[in-house]
Amino acid sequence: MNPFETPIEYLKGVGASRAEVLKKELEIYTFDDLLRHFPYKYIDRTKFYKVRNIDAELPYVQVIARITRKEIVGEKRTRRLVVQAQDDTGLIELVWFQGVSWFDKNLQTGKAYIIFGKPTVFNGKPQMSHPEMELYTTETRQRKGNMTLQPAYNSTEKLKQFTLDSKGIQKLTAALLEQHSKDIHENIPSYIIEKYRLMGRQEAFKNIHFPDDTGKLNQALHRLKFEEFFFLQFKLLKNKLHRTQKFKGNIFETVGPYFNEFYHHKLPFGLTNAQKRVLKEIRIDTQRPIQMNRLLQGDVGSGKTVVALMSMLIAIDNGFQTCMMAPTEILANQHFQTIKSLVGDNFVEVALLTGSTKKKDRKILHERLLSGDLKILIGTHALIEDAVQYKNLGFVVIDEQHRFGVEQRAKLWRKNTVPPHVLVMTATPIPRTLAMTLYGDLDVSVIDELPAGRKPIQTVHFYESQRLRMFGLMREEIARGRQVYVVYPLIQESEKLDLKDLEQGAEVMRHEFPLPKYQLSVVHGKIPAADKEFEMQRFIKGETHIMVATTVIEVGVNVPNASVMIIENAERFGLSQLHQLRGRVGRGAEQSFCILMSGNKLSYDGRVRLETMVRTNNGFEISEIDLQLRGPGNIEGTQQSGVLDLKVANIATDQELLVEVRKCVEEIFSNDAGLAAPENEILRRDTISRSEGLTWDKIS
Template sequence: MKRVAGLSPALSDVGETSLGTLPGVGPRVAEKLAARGLVTLQDLWLQLPRQYEDRTSILPIRDLRPGVAAQVEGMVEAVERGFRYRPMLRVAIVDDSRATLVLRFFHFRAAQVAQFAPGVRLRCFGMPRAGQHGLEIVHPSYRVVDAGEIALGEQLDPVYPAVEGIGPATLRRLIGLALDRLPDEATLELLPAELRQQLQLPSLRSALLTVHRPPRDADVAALLAGSHPAQRRLALEELLAHHLGLRRQRIALQRHKAAPLTGGGTLVQRLGDALPFALTQAQQRVYLQVRDDLAAHSPMLRLVQGDVGSGKTVVAAMAALLAVEAGKQAALMAPTELLAEQHLSTLRGWLEPLGVRVAWLAGKVTGKVRAAAMADVASGAVQVVVGTHALMQEGVVFHDLALAIVDEQHRFGVHQRLALRDKGSGDRVPHQLVLTATPIPRTLAMAAYADLDVSSIDELPPGRKPVHTVALSADRRPELVERIRKACAEGRQAYWVCTLIDDSDEVVAQAAQSTFEALSAALPELRIGLVHGRMKAAMKQATMRAFKDGALDLLVATTVIEVGVDVANASLMIIENAERLGLAQLHQLRGRVGRGSAASSCVMLYQAPLSQLARQRLETMRQTHDGFVIAERDLQLRGPGELLGTRQTGLALFRVADLARDADLLPLVRGLADQLLADAPGNADRIVARWVGGAARYAAA
């Protein structure tokens, strides 16, 4: 971890001390710990337990409950060793309540078997489950005890996330040794005392000791739920660290200069007059926010979120025209060629009649065509460039890039956004406009996008009808085939979305290939196309274009069409194995229909039986069409990690904080960040270094 200027000597000396100073940590152990990011004592202090085991009491076997971990003690009554399918050892113990429990082992040594002689007394801990002959525990932790031994644990035993190559007991010992070197409260504490008193939260030292070494009378339920005051204290500081890291990045970036785009808006006015629709109030409001940002000498950093079909592309086009009118260039980057090509078609239709040249740069643009396009971009002959990640390659040089528009940014790696930002000319960086059709819950936006101003287009264009949504069991597929036949006979088009490309024995899902073949046989009169992620880009593009042009009646596809072309004539969406998809994905897929004037339907086919989580997701889809409501529900059901996507370096990978559970702390975090940056910037640095370390520099890319 990088040494931060201004650290007090005590924190610097102790918290940043190498783990190599602990007894038993040689080069090999240190290397295994470092592979998990555990390098200093401070890293071990913050390696928090994922759960607790209560060995402070012994429960009678008769009181055991399936799924509730407990400690029992009993005498070995019988031992059975078998090799029917694989080696197995069953040990029956009986306690003073005369109830019997079976201990089952699949991995064991001969020396272990010798321990389990009838009459030996065992103390065991584990999770009971229903077996063939009553309750059993598979691979319990256990030890042989003497008759009459009564010594029990004084505190709950922490269970830490596994570190490859290091056993749980060794890890627990090392964390204990690190905790023994915790500095005093005055050295560790970085939050104002009045705030802790107001929230009735313990000091950092007290919170760490409580979480690692919970006393015997600790509220186990609160600890397991993550709501104990000690965990709340740690969550507050961790959220604050991430927020400060992002804010610091924003402050650093805004020290750069950007070209103020202050044209008269003539091109924007001409575009507005030419559009066949009027902007909604939400679009107008967001455009004015973007226009004000672009007029500044510091770079704009704005996220525009809006539901599928809410009109984000129009706002992006108007922003691009402001750059063009100022004599600069704008670039729009999309994560897939399908989406980028759709943007290209839309922008050319809108901008070229205004005299604005739009270039296309994607992976499939090669040879002389690519060289010519790159020359036009470098010379300034084209003002707007559309493409995929190919825009960020080293060979692409812009004449004067003033605005970078990134669509569906959560699908891009952080370094990719950094690369596009670095395409500015001279000492100026481009303004950044980020678009997403996946509405982000307010709590998540506050935590994950503290470096961005967030605008919401929370109004759909007039005339858009809600999509009628139903959930049907998979055994009703034949009815749907007839429904497709009827819809297509009336001149409409339909999607059938599958979650796999090839059949798999491991997952109960109808693959796209076999579905395409089955529907082709059942509906020979229809023109049916197939699209999936393993097809060559050219074939995929051609099939999607044929569907858009009306040359296909039915498109069988995987979720590659989640972010795809707009087909106004498509009015029926069937999602196979809908129980396997998250709410955001289901909502995105549903947004592919209902884009024209015809009444549209979305049918979610599910494989029974449904899990409780899947049932909640499908019910939410039936109840609401509001992407923001769906996003909030998705956060509750799935947590922030999946919503943000795995590529968001440094975000949502919290040790103790949970954005859904700790949402009420976020407004407090924002106010506290303002206070620290103004009054104690040194403490702000130390909090970021403690929790985030080097990850902070990527988080605000």
């Protein structure tokens, strides 16, 4: 058995009660969990201050001073030990309220000590409460202090009750390394360690907890970050390789009449070069006897749906059925309407299946699907119900796939004997490094240009004092026959957040834009679905001029006539959400505007977000900045993935390393796909168990 799989209660100094609180508070269940509970910072014990240079603003100081006097002061509750220590520049007062008798007995007057703690100033004199004390001897004189960089560990109030503060965890970790550092074995081939000049694994764990100096600490961090990225990419690329070997795909041999008729006679606009490039990539994939798994990224309005439709037409030309799954009825309806308008009547049969589809319509749909007459089915997760059976499903499109669970997606693969080709689409631009981790086992395509004739949306940031300018722009656009969105972050007033709420905002709009000249729609998540749909349809048909809404309109409302997006309290929204909301306008040929309203006081992050929105419309640039600000764990759709459970590596700040590691792992599989070479034996042993039992739910 691997010693690091040992339950934590068996580590000397832990026991049952401490183990219980470690499990509950820090999820430390085993020796390995403790080994990977890394310090969150290091306190520099290499620097020594003179007493006269001590400043209360400093977090910690370390001085060498000789005890000149000590005295127990007060009675019972006020009892304390007061010690005076002196160096060649002045006096410092040390105070203990706990352990008074012990410190009084053990601290020796006339002796010099290394004194370490948080400084304060009391009555104009430097003071420390409960400092760490170490006798200044010949030995300590040589090594100058009890260590060079002292680790600080996350703890909690509950843990501190069991003397498991940072110092307590430090002691347990030191005991673990002392007993078991010899059991920390290498897990990366030696030729990789040499090529990338990595610190040994055993040394890395020692130096991340108890670094000899900053140089060794940086080497340890680099090694352990490399290791985390290495096995993340190794797992993803191993799955991808396994899938291409195990799951054969249907070969689409021809581009036939459906595709050609649509491309030459029905497509109402020319394709962008980006759309053509992506279609070519999909065409190459589907000509091979391997199941395609491709991620298609593109901003709102970049033309992903047309690429998906034309790919489905190639599948139909080769005798297969197709389907498109969207996360909401609104989005499924939108795709259905878009595709129906593009293909027209009497060309190819398209149907819609959602939770709202009537029973009798559903029965007919099931029959036409089973017979093979129905070629394109668009819907929600209703598509994966057991009753939905295809004659020959060959191509699947999944929109905004992060909203579906793994098992939900896997059910679609089981709808055919040979797994269908899969195209995953997202309108949320994903930073390159995030795509390499979240979707690292998929091939990635990007549509990075907008269709011809689209004008970039003009984005401006207004403070509250500029509200009259905002009203003026709204009136101008409505007078031109255009429509306006006004989006609020909250429905009802919150005492905790000083935000404009939707209900108050709607009243302001009714006052500024009165009936009957102006018509208003109000939409939010708390109104009944039927009322929401009614108000949305009024706006879509142009019967209302202004839609006051929450972020419910972020995805799925397509109104080309809407030219203004106003976002109230814009500083409270994330960058990705701001970009998605802005994408609701600019869908026609006319100039569109996005107005970001904010209060006068902005945090650093809030200011960066608004400045970024004003400066650029590029979704990928925005996503990179969003990743830097928020970190990978908070980007939409990544929390539940589990793939970003990284302890030391960070894909926002370690991007260059991630790219380097990805190339390293690709080279390994390129040179030795079966890991048969003797130098890769360490990897082969490690992954035999992972390779066994892979199921269809491993397909991302």
